[in-house]
Structures are given as C-alpha cells and as structure tokens.
Amino acid sequence: MLDAVEFQAKIQNGFIQIPDEYKQELGEGDDIQVIVLSKKKSSPEKDIIDELSENPVQVNGVLSREEIYNR
Known part of the structure; x- marks a missing residue:
C-alpha cells in the first residue's frame, strides 16, 4: 500500500526535517520514496525602464528639464 504525505521544508x-505531525507515520527505517520539487527564487528580468533608470543615456544638444519649463 502506498500512502502520500506532502509538506514543505527547508534543506539544512x-x-x-520531517514535521512532527508526520514522524509517527514515517517511522525510523521505513522505506520511502522522495520527490523533490524545488522553488527557486527567480530574479525578475529588468525591462528597459529599469535599465535606463539605473544607467541614463547622456545626449548632447538636448534641452534639460529646467530649460524646457523656462521657455
């Protein structure tokens, strides 16, 4: 007979670590099958706005914000 138990844990x-609530079910020496589904922390991709905010493009001959509003 195959019973399934699902829980989330961190590898240390x-x-x-098996949660206390399952320790009686999953006794020492039991044969078990382990399937690991890893949740990787993804780094969000930067879009063009993020990229330009961090690395503004310097262009000569273009009016500054102050010059635009003073006209």
Missing part, C-alpha cells in the same frame, strides 16, 4: 546541512 543536507537534511530535510
């Missing part, structure tokens, strides 16, 4: 020092 190469070990996965």
Whole structure:
C-alpha cells in the first residue's frame, strides 16, 4: 500500500526535517520514496525602464528639464 504525505521544508546541512505531525507515520527505517520539487527564487528580468533608470543615456544638444519649463 502506498500512502502520500506532502509538506514543505527547508534543506539544512543536507537534511530535510520531517514535521512532527508526520514522524509517527514515517517511522525510523521505513522505506520511502522522495520527490523533490524545488522553488527557486527567480530574479525578475529588468525591462528597459529599469535599465535606463539605473544607467541614463547622456545626449548632447538636448534641452534639460529646467530649460524646457523656462521657455
């Protein structure tokens, strides 16, 4: 008979801690099957606005904001 138990855990020092509520079900020496689904922290891709905000393009001969509003 195959029973399924699902829980989330963090890997610490190469070990996965079994939550207390399942320790009685999953006893020492039991044969188990482990399937790992890893949630990777994705770094959001920068769009053009983010890129330009961090690295503004310097262009000569273009009016500054102050010059535009003073006209």
